[in-house]
Amino acid sequence: MFDVMRDAGFEQGLGMCDSTARTMGIAKLTPVHLDTAAQITKGAWHRDSILTMLSFVDGRSENGGESIARAHMIMGGLEVPELQVNMDVEEYRGPGPREGTSRYQIRRFRVDYMWTVPDDAGGMRTIVGELDGEEKYAKGMTTVNKERRRDALLEASGVRVVHFSHADGCEGSGLSMVHRLYQAGVRMVDANERERRARMLGGQ
Known part of the structure; x- marks a missing residue:
């Protein structure tokens, strides 16, 4: 090496x-x-x-x-991210068996990059970075819609999700990607x- x-x-x-x-x-x-x-x-x-x-x-x-x-x-x-982290979030699946209850399913998603940073309330929050390859969009709207659903579930659990293209992340010096992650709260x-x-x- x-x-x-x-x-x-x-x-x-x-x-x-x-x-x-x-x-x-x-x-x-x-x-x-x-x-x-x-x-x-x-x-x-x-x-x-x-x-x-x-x-x-x-x-x-x-x-x-x-x-x-x-x-x-x-x-x-930027601070160095954790890589390929599994994150478990709850997904609402409808009314439960008894009145006033609900059914939830635990969904597990693996994210490309993850940072845990302090929030304004003195706790911690999670920021996720996702590198979008061109092949994902070539697979059509089904893949895009699944990604949107995934993002919505992550964000509903308090996670900030930042997507960036291969061009933003890998070409040149990646400053556009760095700026977007910094704006989202990733610390320097x-x-x-x-x-x-x-x-x-x-x-x-």
Whole structure:
């Protein structure tokens, strides 16, 4: 992974290394993984930058597009999201067997990106990011309507859902996506961390 990230750079290398981690059954590289990499790469060119890049590898990413979009989130200064999280929400299914009762069904949805952030009342709220691939729309209105129903159920449970296209998330620097997520409430890391990322992730 070290050589891949060094040769490809963070934006493209993250997807390759995510895929390798997924194949190996690794969600995230642990401090032990990174310490081992540090020991065997002493004296390597841009070693500290590459190790910083590797710290963001996540095998839960399902495809290269999701990885590139996440690289843009990280380089754009957003907090790092959790990936491919299962969320359970209640769906109303009609009146219950007794008067005044209702029937609900638990629906489970898996989301691409998830952040938990403080709300104005002192609690926590959830923001979900969804990368929309072009193939989804090619499947027609049935898929789109299912997505709308899914979004409505998530939002009824208090989740904010933000969709962005492949162009917004993966092309250029992803600033449109970063801005939309920030406007939705995803937090930026502090100035020191933004400076560190700019120096380490772009310093090849």
